[in-house]
Amino acid sequence: MSRPRLSAARLPAPLAADLPDGGVGIVHLGLGAFHRAHQAVLTQEAMRVEPGPWGICAAAQRGGRVRDALAEQDHLFTVTERDAAGERLRVVGSVRESLVAVAEADRLEEALAGPGTRVVTLTVTEAGYRHDAVTGRLRDDDPDVAADLAGGPPLTPVGQLVAGLRRRRERGHPGLTVISCDNLPDNGRLVGGLVREFCDRRGETGLTDWVEEHVRFPSSVVDQVVPATTDRDLARVAEALGLEDRAAVVGEPHRRWVVEDDFAAGRPAWDAVGAELVADIAPHQAAKLRLVNGTHSALAHLGLLAGCGSTAAALDRPEFARYAERLLLTETGPSLRRFGAAPGGREVEALLNRLANPRITHRLDQIARDAPRKLPQRLLDPAVDLLVVGAEPRLICLAVAGFLHQQGFPALPLPLPLRQSRVFRRLMADAVRRIDQDGVTATLSRIGRN
Numbered sequence: 001m002s003r004p005r006l007s008a009a010r011l012p013a014p015l016a017a018d019l020p021d022g023g024v025g026i027v028h029l030g031l032g033a034f035h036r037a038h039q040a041v042l043t044q045e046a047m048r049v050e051p052g053p054w055g056i057c058a059a060a061q062r063g064g065r066v067r068d069a070l071a072e073q074d075h076l077f078t079v080t081e082r083d084a085a086g087e088r089l090r091v092v093g094s095v096r097e098s099l100v101a102v103a104e105a106d107r108l109e110e111a112l113a114g115p116g117t118r119v120v121t122l123t124v125t126e127a128g129y130r131h132d133a134v135t136g137r138l139r140d141d142d143p144d145v146a147a148d149l150a151g152g153p154p155l156t157p158v159g160q161l162v163a164g165l166r167r168r169r170e171r172g173h174p175g176l177t178v179i180s181c182d183n184l185p186d187n188g189r190l191v192g193g194l195v196r197e198f199c200d201r202r203g204e205t206g207l208t209d210w211v212e213e214h215v216r217f218p219s220s221v222v223d224q225v226v227p228a229t230t231d232r233d234l235a236r237v238a239e240a241l242g243l244e245d246r247a248a249v250v251g252e253p254h255r256r257w258v259v260e261d262d263f264a265a266g267r268p269a270w271d272a273v274g275a276e277l278v279a280d281i282a283p284h285q286a287a288k289l290r291l292v293n294g295t296h297s298a299l300a301h302l303g304l305l306a307g308c309g310s311t312a313a314a315l316d317r318p319e320f321a322r323y324a325e326r327l328l329l330t331e332t333g334p335s336l337r338r339f340g341a342a343p344g345g346r347e348v349e350a351l352l353n354r355l356a357n358p359r360i361t362h363r364l365d366q367i368a369r370d371a372p373r374k375l376p377q378r379l380l381d382p383a384v385d386l387l388v389v390g391a392e393p394r395l396i397c398l399a400v401a402g403f404l405h406q407q408g409f410p411a412l413p414l415p416l417p418l419r420q421s422r423v424f425r426r427l428m429a430d431a432v433r434r435i436d437q438d439g440v441t442a443t444l445s446r447i448g449r450n
């Protein structure tokens with residue numbers, strides 16, 4: 001049944017009451033599902049606690065689908081949180097403007113250079129930084145990077161940031177804070193380094209110095225499972241709201257954001273609504289990437305081989321549930337000892353309950369995408385830390401072997417300590433052989449029995 005579109009005029013009064021006031025103070029790059037369910041919600045809540053000009057101008061990279069949907073509904077959209085206990089729907093109005101970065105380069109530069117803009121956030125995926133994962137520098141073989149360095153209208157997020165910062169400096173406007181919210185280690189240091197490298201390679205050393213002095217790049221850790229929205233999700237939202245929302249997102253109720261406390265020009269009252277501002281992000285980052293994302297990736301690579309479609313479907317099978325628990329308790333968890341962040345049994349149980357959320361369909365093929373950029377921080381670094389203390393990353397090797405089987409044995413660059421480890425090579429050979437001979441289900445079913 002077709003329904004009228006969500007809009008400010010049609011919004012029922014109780015839902016409209018949640019919407020914040022205030023002009024734009026944040027520019028966001030990467031208008032995907034995650035930003036809408038996470039930073040947009042926390043910013044709305046922060047603006048309600050402490051009103052201020054913290055509305056968001058959000059830029060999709062190339063596709064106009066979400067931008068068009070938002071523009072047609074006064075930039076309002078719904079976020080539905082679902083778990084076994086039920087479902088909660090809210091309307092979010094913190095996104096005030098939207099654009100398509102590549103098609104509207106000048107508009108994006110203006111937004112980044114605007115005097116009211118004080119924070120820039122990014123969710124452009126691991127691949128969006130166009131960096132070499134080993135050196136942390138811009139990829140020389142990326143044609144978009146080359147085009148940006150040659151001075152064309154920016155095609156990459158780093159090129160877009162530099163163009164906006166250049167204009168900002170020319171206008172004499174103050175600096176700002178850039179926060180990456182992507183699942184990458186040291187994401188602040190990474191994006192800051194890429195921005196300065198870009199300026200240097202263009203011979204704009206004055207801009208490099210200005211960035212060094214006026215722009216902050218705190219690292220951040222984000223945690224909330226927000227899968228790609230399905231047609232079924234859209235239909236359920238339409239039924240619950242009585243209005244059609246083509247920009248709806250659905251996620252779990254858990255929402256965490258840890259940010260290094262290093263801001264150039266203020267921020268919304270995110271800390272008043274649950275965000276954690278910390279001096280040392282390293283333990284939070286290692287724990288999140290290894291426990292949450294490491295388990296996701298292990299389930300994805302082994303689960304896809306065994307015919308599972310989602311994290312919940314995999315964890316519904318006893319051999320996968322047991323494997324994930326042992327992985328957390330005996331390998332990825334203990335690998336965090338040097339950070340003082342190893343989880344206890346209760347934390348592991350709570351995490352597994354989250355990942356098994358039966359009301360969230362987090363597709364394993366989405367998680368498995370772009371795996372060579374994800375596995376180092378999620379599973380290979382923990383393997384290094386275990387080997388250093390003489391422990392054997394047997395279950396991690398099964399996940400890596402699952403990846404190799406599932407993706408047809410592609411090249412996977414290994415950290416040097418793994419390449420040099422005879423123990424790791426032996427464990428990997430054993431894991432590959434076991435999956436080959438016995439299959440995933442039988443291999444996982446033996447865990448804990450020998």
Ligand SMILES: NC(=O)c1ccc[n+]([C@@H]2O[C@H](COP(=O)([O-])OP(=O)(O)OC[C@H]3O[C@@H](n4cnc5c(N)ncnc54)[C@H](O)[C@@H]3O)[C@@H](O)[C@H]2O)c1
Pocket residue numbers: 029030031032033034035059060061062063123124125126127128129156157181182183184222223224225226227228
């Ligand atoms: N979805 C989650 O559960 C979740 C949780 C924590 C962190 N994150 C982080 O957020 C990122 C985005 O997740 P999402 O759910 O919004 O995904 P999405 O697919 O809905 O959106 C991805 C966004 O990144 C942009 N993008 C994709 N590839 C790019 C590239 N090569 N160059 C430039 N831009 C590119 C797209 O244009 C889009 O705006 C994840 O990769 C992850 O780093 C997501």
Ligand SMILES: O=P(O)(O)OC[C@@H](O)[C@@H](O)[C@H](O)[C@H](O)CO
Pocket residue numbers: 126183222223224225226292293296297366367374
């Ligand atoms: O977002 P990706 O594609 O990098 O990885 C998929 C998931 O592991 C990830 O999105 C998690 O859902 C998220 O990091 C949970 O906080």
